[in-house]
Amino acid sequence: MDTFYESSMLIINEKELLQKVQTHNNVHEITVQVPGGLRKRALKIADFLENAGYTVFISADPCYGACDLKEQGDLLIHVGHTRMYSPHIPVIFAEVYDDYDFIPVLRNHYKTLPSPVGLLTTVQHQLQLPRVQSFLSEKGIHPLLGGGKRTQFKGQILGCDLTAAVTIQDDVEAFLYLGTGIFHPLGAAIATKKSVFRIYDTFEEVSPKKLLKQRHALIFKASQSRKMGIVISTKKGQYRKKRAIQIRDYLEEKGMKTYLFVADEIRPDILHGCDAYVICACPRIALDDAALFEKPVLTCTEVPLLFEDKAYEMDMIL
Amino acid sequence: MDTFYESSMLIINEKELLQKVQTHNNVHEITVQVPGGLRKRALKIADFLENAGYTVFISADPCYGACDLKEQGDLLIHVGHTRMYSPHIPVIFAEVYDDYDFIPVLRNHYKTLPSPVGLLTTVQHQLQLPRVQSFLSEKGIHPLLGGGKRTQFKGQILGCDLTAAVTIQDDVEAFLYLGTGIFHPLGAAIATKKSVFRIYDTFEEVSPKKLLKQRHALIFKASQSRKMGIVISTKKGQYRKKRAIQIRDYLEEKGMKTYLFVADEIRPDILHGCDAYVICACPRIALDDAALFEKPVLTCTEVPLLFEDKAYEMDMIL
Structure with a gap:
C-alpha cells in the first residue's frame, strides 16, 4: 500500500505564486512561512523569489497553522494553510496540493x-x-x-x-x-x-475509545490538583484570554489555586510550578502532546469534567 | 567554599515593587517576566499582586535578558535585568540583588x-x-x-x-x-x-585560549560551506536586520549561497537546509550553545575570519 503514498506529490505552483506576489506593489522584503513538513520547500521558494529581485526571509519559528501568521516584511507568503483571521500586512496563502488519488x-x-x-x-x-x-x-x-x-x-x-x-x-x-x-x-x-x-x-x-479513556484518566489526575495553571498563547488565532479568565474564576470558585500563564509556543519545558494545566490555545497541544508534558494538560472543554460527570466535548476555537 | 555561595540570597523587594506598581494608574492586567533561574519567584510575585487586586499573567516564554520584553497587558514587571530599549507599555524593572559578600x-x-x-x-x-x-x-x-x-x-x-x-x-x-x-x-x-x-x-x-581555539575550529569548518544561513531574531533588543543584509551581501560577493532566516527564539531544532549559520542575534547563542547545534554557528564578527586572518573580535549589540 505504501506505493500509493510514495507516488503522491505535494504540489506548490511556483509560477502562479510569483504572479500573485507581483500583483502587490512596493514589496521588497518577503517573509516565507511553511509548516514543518515543507521546510525544504521554503528554501526553493526563497530561491525563485530572490531571483525575481525580492529579499526573502524564511521564518524559522515552528509553524502549525494559519493561527500564527508571521506578519513581518512587506508581504507574507504562508504556505499550506488557509486564511483564518485578517492580518496587518498583505498575506498570500499558498495552498499545497497532495495529488494522491483516493x-x-x-x-x-x-x-x-x-x-x-x-x-x-x-x-x-x-x-x-x-x-x-x-x-x-x-x-x-x-x-x-x-x-x-x-x-x-x-x-x-x-x-x-x-x-x-x-x-x-x-x-x-x-x-x-x-x-x-x-x-x-x-x-x-x-x-x-x-x-x-x-x-x-x-x-x-x-x-475514539482509547483517546477518551486517556483523557478521562488525565482529567481524574488533574482533579487532585491544588494549583492549576491556565495557559494562553499569544499566537493570534489561538489567543483566548477571555476564556482563560472565565476558567480561572470557575476554578477559584471550586477552591483551586490558579495561576495565569502566557507564552508564544507552549512547550513542555516552559510550564512550571503547578500540578496541572489548562491549555487555552490550540487544542492539539493537550490532546496530541499529553505524554510529553510532566503534568496533566487539559483542554478548555475538559475543565468542567474535573467536577461533573458530563459528556466529553471537543475543544474548538470558533 | 560552597558555604559562601549557599549563604548568599537573591533579594527582590516585594513591598517596594508593589509601591512602584501602584504609582501607575489604570493598570488592571500585569505581565510578570522573569529569567529561568527565578521561575519560582514569578508565582510569588503573582500571589502578592493578585492579593492587591491585579490580574497577573506570568510570561512562560524563555527569558534571557531585557532584550526581549513581553509587552503584554497594562504593565510589565521585568525581573532581573536593567532597561535596554524603550518599550510601548509601562515597564518596571525589578532588580534582583545577590547579597553575596566578596x-x-x-x-x-x-x-x-x-x-x-x-x-x-x-x-x-x-x-x-x-x-x-x-x-x-x-x-x-x-x-x-x-x-x-x-x-x-x-x-x-x-x-x-x-x-x-x-x-x-x-x-x-x-x-x-x-x-x-x-x-x-x-x-x-x-x-x-x-x-x-x-x-x-x-x-x-x-x-580565553580554549574558547578561541574552539571558535577558530568552528570558523574553519564553516568556511567549507556552500550554503550559509543568516539568522535574525525578532526579539527587539537583538534585532539586527541591517547587519544581516550586509553579511548576506558580503558572503554572496565571496561566492557563497545564502539564505536569510528570521525567528523569535533561535534553537538548534529550527535551523535547517544550510551548512553553517551566522547568528545575528544574541552573541551567546553561537558562543555558549555551539555544541548543541548540528552545524557551525558563527557570531557576526566571526564572518570576516572565514576569508581573512584577522584578530578575533567579540560580537556586541550596541
Missing part, C-alpha cells in the same frame, strides 16, 4: 459506507473532493459537505474547527475523512458521536 | 591584582561595588569603572555589551569581574586583550 482504495471499500455520508478533509486534498463526490454518487451513496466557521471551503476541518462536521451531523449516517493522520477524524468522531471512516492508503473506521 | 575571598587574593584595576559586574552584584571599591582603595589598588552603551550603571557589562570594559582598557592594568559564570569575564578578556580576574567563591584569572 479512488483506487475507495473502489475497494465504498460498500462499507452508509448514505448519506458527510465528506471531511484538509486543505491539501481539496482538489480531490469533486472526484470523490462523483464516484460516491455514481455508486448510489449521497455525499454531503458542511461549511466550517474558520475554514475556507466546504468539507474542510481544522484541528480547532470541526464545524463542517458538526453542522451536518444530523443529516448524515456517517463521515468519510479523506487524508492522513488520526487527529482530525478522531476529533470529528468525538464532536459528532457518529462513525467516521478514514481513507488514504488504508480504509478504516476510527475509534 | 570581601572575605578578596582579602585572600587582592595582592594578585595590579593597579589600576577595572571593575566589572552584572546587575545582581551592583550593591556590592562600593564596598569592593573602598576595600581595594584601602589596600592601595586604584579601582576604575567604565560606562556601557546599553547598561545602566558604571561597571555593568552584558553578554552583548562589553563597552564598560573596552572604554577603560587603556587606563587599567587588568580587570576584576565580580560574579559567577565564565561568559562575561571571558568576553571582557577577548574584547580588551587584558588579564581578567574573576571573583566569587573562588578567585582566578580567566583564559
Whole structure:
C-alpha cells in the first residue's frame, strides 16, 4: 500500500505564486512561512523569489497553522494553510496540493459506507473532493459537505474547527475523512458521536475509545490538583484570554489555586510550578502532546469534567 | 567554599515593587517576566499582586535578558535585568540583588591584582561595588569603572555589551569581574586583550585560549560551506536586520549561497537546509550553545575570519 503514498506529490505552483506576489506593489522584503513538513520547500521558494529581485526571509519559528501568521516584511507568503483571521500586512496563502488519488482504495471499500455520508478533509486534498463526490454518487451513496466557521471551503476541518462536521451531523449516517493522520477524524468522531471512516492508503473506521479513556484518566489526575495553571498563547488565532479568565474564576470558585500563564509556543519545558494545566490555545497541544508534558494538560472543554460527570466535548476555537 | 555561595540570597523587594506598581494608574492586567533561574519567584510575585487586586499573567516564554520584553497587558514587571530599549507599555524593572559578600575571598587574593584595576559586574552584584571599591582603595589598588552603551550603571557589562570594559582598557592594568559564570569575564578578556580576574567563591584569572581555539575550529569548518544561513531574531533588543543584509551581501560577493532566516527564539531544532549559520542575534547563542547545534554557528564578527586572518573580535549589540 505504501506505493500509493510514495507516488503522491505535494504540489506548490511556483509560477502562479510569483504572479500573485507581483500583483502587490512596493514589496521588497518577503517573509516565507511553511509548516514543518515543507521546510525544504521554503528554501526553493526563497530561491525563485530572490531571483525575481525580492529579499526573502524564511521564518524559522515552528509553524502549525494559519493561527500564527508571521506578519513581518512587506508581504507574507504562508504556505499550506488557509486564511483564518485578517492580518496587518498583505498575506498570500499558498495552498499545497497532495495529488494522491483516493479512488483506487475507495473502489475497494465504498460498500462499507452508509448514505448519506458527510465528506471531511484538509486543505491539501481539496482538489480531490469533486472526484470523490462523483464516484460516491455514481455508486448510489449521497455525499454531503458542511461549511466550517474558520475554514475556507466546504468539507474542510481544522484541528480547532470541526464545524463542517458538526453542522451536518444530523443529516448524515456517517463521515468519510479523506487524508492522513488520526487527529482530525478522531476529533470529528468525538464532536459528532457518529462513525467516521478514514481513507488514504488504508480504509478504516476510527475509534475514539482509547483517546477518551486517556483523557478521562488525565482529567481524574488533574482533579487532585491544588494549583492549576491556565495557559494562553499569544499566537493570534489561538489567543483566548477571555476564556482563560472565565476558567480561572470557575476554578477559584471550586477552591483551586490558579495561576495565569502566557507564552508564544507552549512547550513542555516552559510550564512550571503547578500540578496541572489548562491549555487555552490550540487544542492539539493537550490532546496530541499529553505524554510529553510532566503534568496533566487539559483542554478548555475538559475543565468542567474535573467536577461533573458530563459528556466529553471537543475543544474548538470558533 | 560552597558555604559562601549557599549563604548568599537573591533579594527582590516585594513591598517596594508593589509601591512602584501602584504609582501607575489604570493598570488592571500585569505581565510578570522573569529569567529561568527565578521561575519560582514569578508565582510569588503573582500571589502578592493578585492579593492587591491585579490580574497577573506570568510570561512562560524563555527569558534571557531585557532584550526581549513581553509587552503584554497594562504593565510589565521585568525581573532581573536593567532597561535596554524603550518599550510601548509601562515597564518596571525589578532588580534582583545577590547579597553575596566578596570581601572575605578578596582579602585572600587582592595582592594578585595590579593597579589600576577595572571593575566589572552584572546587575545582581551592583550593591556590592562600593564596598569592593573602598576595600581595594584601602589596600592601595586604584579601582576604575567604565560606562556601557546599553547598561545602566558604571561597571555593568552584558553578554552583548562589553563597552564598560573596552572604554577603560587603556587606563587599567587588568580587570576584576565580580560574579559567577565564565561568559562575561571571558568576553571582557577577548574584547580588551587584558588579564581578567574573576571573583566569587573562588578567585582566578580567566583564559580565553580554549574558547578561541574552539571558535577558530568552528570558523574553519564553516568556511567549507556552500550554503550559509543568516539568522535574525525578532526579539527587539537583538534585532539586527541591517547587519544581516550586509553579511548576506558580503558572503554572496565571496561566492557563497545564502539564505536569510528570521525567528523569535533561535534553537538548534529550527535551523535547517544550510551548512553553517551566522547568528545575528544574541552573541551567546553561537558562543555558549555551539555544541548543541548540528552545524557551525558563527557570531557576526566571526564572518570576516572565514576569508581573512584577522584578530578575533567579540560580537556586541550596541
